[in-house]
Amino acid sequence: MSGKVLLAESAGFCYGVQRAVELAEKTAAEQGSCWMLGDLIHNAHVVAELVERGVHKTADSASLGAGDTVIIRSHGELKSVLDELERRGARCVNATCPNVVRIQRLVSQAEQEGRQPLIIGEPHHPEVMGVASWCAHPLVFDGPDSVKLWLSENSENRETPLTVVAQTTCIRELFETSWKILKKECTNVKIFDTICNATHKRQTEAAFIAGQVDVMVVVGDRKSANTKHLTEICMKECPRVLQVESADELPHGIFTGCSAAGLTAGASTPAGIIKEVYATMSEEIKAAEGKEESFEELLNQSFKTLNTGEKVTGIVTAITPTEVQVDVGAKQAAYIKLSELSDDPTAKPEDIVKVGDEIETYIVRVNDVEGYAELSKKRLDAVKVWENIETAVEEKTVMEGTVTEENKGGIVVSVKGVRVFVPASQSGQPRGADLSAMKGQKVQLRITEVNRARRRVVGSIRSVSDEARKAAQEAVWGSIEVGKHYTGTVKSMTSYGVFVDIGGVDGMVHISELSWSRIKTPSEVCKVGDTLDVYVISFDPEKHKISLGVKDHSVDPWTVFMNKYSVGDVASVRIVKLMTFGAFAEVVPGVDGLIHISQIADRRIEKPEDVLSEGQIVDAKITAVDEEKKKISLSIRALLAPTVEEAAEEAPVEE
Structure with a gap:
């Protein structure tokens, strides 16, 4: 890990921000110009670029009216402002993040049902202020301390029917601590976890990386709430954390003595800025590591001592018909017999290593009298595989292997040469399915049990497929919109319609939406396994129901x-x-x-x-x-x- 920058996979634009920027750019391109109320997203660089493209900025909604097109920012807007814009005839393009829209609906519905909406988040953040405006008497608390204070003010508060939601970028620990207090103290509480999945993933990933590095850099606008939360989370895991808006703000010499640095970014940070910061960090670390090794270090290395049973790294110097010669930086000549190079007896040595390759091996025997050392790559590979297998259990790592046979009660998967038994219940196949059909397939699985002494390994394909399916479902629900098109697969059929998988989530196409022609049964136009181009007619996130259509309504x-x-x-x-x-x-x-x-x-x-x-x-x-x-x-x-x-x-x- 020395000299490297660990970049968070989830760094940069989230779906809601990307959608808002694209809507603004598209509207400006189609109409020549339009307006945004305040900053569309919390990033000064992006806002400046939008202004150059014709998206004018104003803080005065009263100056807009008929003939004006207004882009509603990703954080949402006060309901009173939206109503007033509509009354004056302005055209509103709603770029509010779908996750924020959902919270607005929840608080509005709660109040209609006679419940008290309670929001956990930053009271003065635009998103929270916008959400609060969708009900007449909202409660907004910034964390568990505020919740405890409210409960202590009046005993009747504990009897109030509550609907609890969270700001999409809220730190999960704050939200969970708050709702657990409310759940314990109050008699009637409904909890809705409205923290954005992308936010939670970003925060978890940032904490993990921060715990492995010497310096952690968080890139994002200083007005961005999610960037501020990322910085706070990283500070708990790493002694040196910097929050910057661009590469120019990185202090000179900050990476001196740093073996590894981490990098993440807020949801409103464009990819170009992240790339620039990443490149600058890499160059700084490389420069800090450019010092030459001391003469003493070189001298000690030249007199490396070899001991049986140790690992040693060397350079391949020659390949002969009987052995591979390796320079391990010691007085003894070292070599690997062909039988110790690989488990595969048919493998050719030149297909495994090349002259000049760096190779890690296991020392089998050292003969100081004759001045040579026998090495084994095969044994070290075996040890590494078992170490990886054992580590995979602890870290719940996803591994890849090939199904080699059907066994009593399940299947056997070869993972880097190790036999892994997967019970039928964990194969990911329906009960009673023909498991022999899986033979030869490459699969992903998690190792659930290892007994090295008995050389017994048990794994689960189902846990990986279930997780992938859940992630796919979250992705669909996070981006679904009325009118959005999907390429789906017919999963099942009924007399009144068909269920179509649109990426981990099933939607229903009613028989009346399957064809313009009059049909009696869906089987007249499709069958299970068919691919259909469908679009969303309506959806209900709470009930997890999606209504889909196939008919092209643009054609009369x-x-x-x-x-x-x-x-x-x-x-x-x-x-x-x-x-x-x-x-x-x-x-x-x-x-x-x-x-x-x-x-x-x-x-x-x-x-x-x-x-x-x-x-x-x-x-x-x-x-x-x-x-x-x-x-x-x-x-x-x-x-x-x-x-x-x-x-x-x-x-x-x-x-």
Whole structure:
């Protein structure tokens, strides 16, 4: 880890910030200019760039009205401001983070139900002030101390029905401590964990990295709440923590004597600034480590002593048909027999190592008399694998392996040469599934049990797949919007519709939304396993329900019909329903016409099914179109040759 910068994977724009910036840029590009009330996000660099793109900034909402387009910031806005903008005719583009919108709805709903909304967060933060404005009498506390004080002020407070939410960037420890006090002291409390998953992941990751490094750098605007919280969290784990807005603020010499440094960034920090800080930190650490080794260190290294059973690192100097020669920086010549190079007897040495490669080995035997040392890469690899396996249990590391066989009660997975038994219940497959079908598959798993003495290892594929599924579900719920399109897979079917997996979450496509054509069962248009392009009609995060559609509502079937046919035209139609008075036939998908019983045949019939059947394709003449009521009259009889009786009736009468 020496000389490296550990960069947090979750550093930089969160979904809500990215969405707000993209909406502002798109609106400005489409309209030439627009407005933002205050800072769209808490980052001066990004706000300045938006101003250059035509997103003007104002703190006075009263100056905006009809003809103005206003981007509502990611933190949300006071409800009174939104109502006033709407009253004056301004067009509002709501860039409020969906997670914040959810909290606004929760406090509003709580008050409608006669409950007291209680918000844990920073009282003067724009997000908290905006959320509080969605109810008449909110309570806002900054942590457990404020909660205790409120409870002590009046014993009746403990009887108040409470709905508790949190600022999206709240430190989890503060929120959990607060709601646990309320849960214990109050008689009627509903808790909603509204801390953004991305925020929690960012804070957890920052704490983990800070505990491993000598210096921790947090990048972000000083007005950003989540950046401030990241700094506070890192200070608990690392003795030296810096919060900067750009690379220019890094003090010279701060990384002297630093073996490793960490870097994370707030949710409003653009990637370009993070990259610049990362590059500067890497260069500073490299420069601080550039000193030459002392003569004494070099001398001690040249007289390295080799001892049986130790690990030693050397450089491959030669490869022969029988051995690999290694320079380990000692007086003795060292080599590895081919049998000690790899477990694979068919492996060629030149495929495993090359001259000049650095190689770590295990010292098998040292012969000081003859001046050589025998090494083994194979034994060290085996030791390392077992060490990795044991560490994986403690750290719950995800490992990869290949399924080699089906065993009694489960399967066997080879992980770096170690046999790992996975019980059937942990295979990730449904109960009773054919596990032999998994043979040869690469899988990810966690090691749950290790007995090195008995060489027994047990693992779980299910824990990894469940976690991945949960992460995918959180990602979907974190970004879902009405109208958003997904490519999904049909998971199951019912008589009234199909369930479609859109990435770990199932949504329902009602049969009426599957096709413009009239269908009786979903199986007429799709089957389990099919891929469908769907879009969100509505969703309920609380009940975890999503309504999806497949039909393209931008296409009006009636317009398609009117553009294609006129009265007198002949159309090939499909019989979709038989009634006592006639038959309905599909002319184009989504548009049906009526063939009256008198127009089905060239003779009198008792009922339509005497001649027609559902699903049958027939030619029919369009005899009338009622555009206002969108009704069509069809006739099969008009295309048939007249009978003798009809011809006689239509013949002219001779005088």
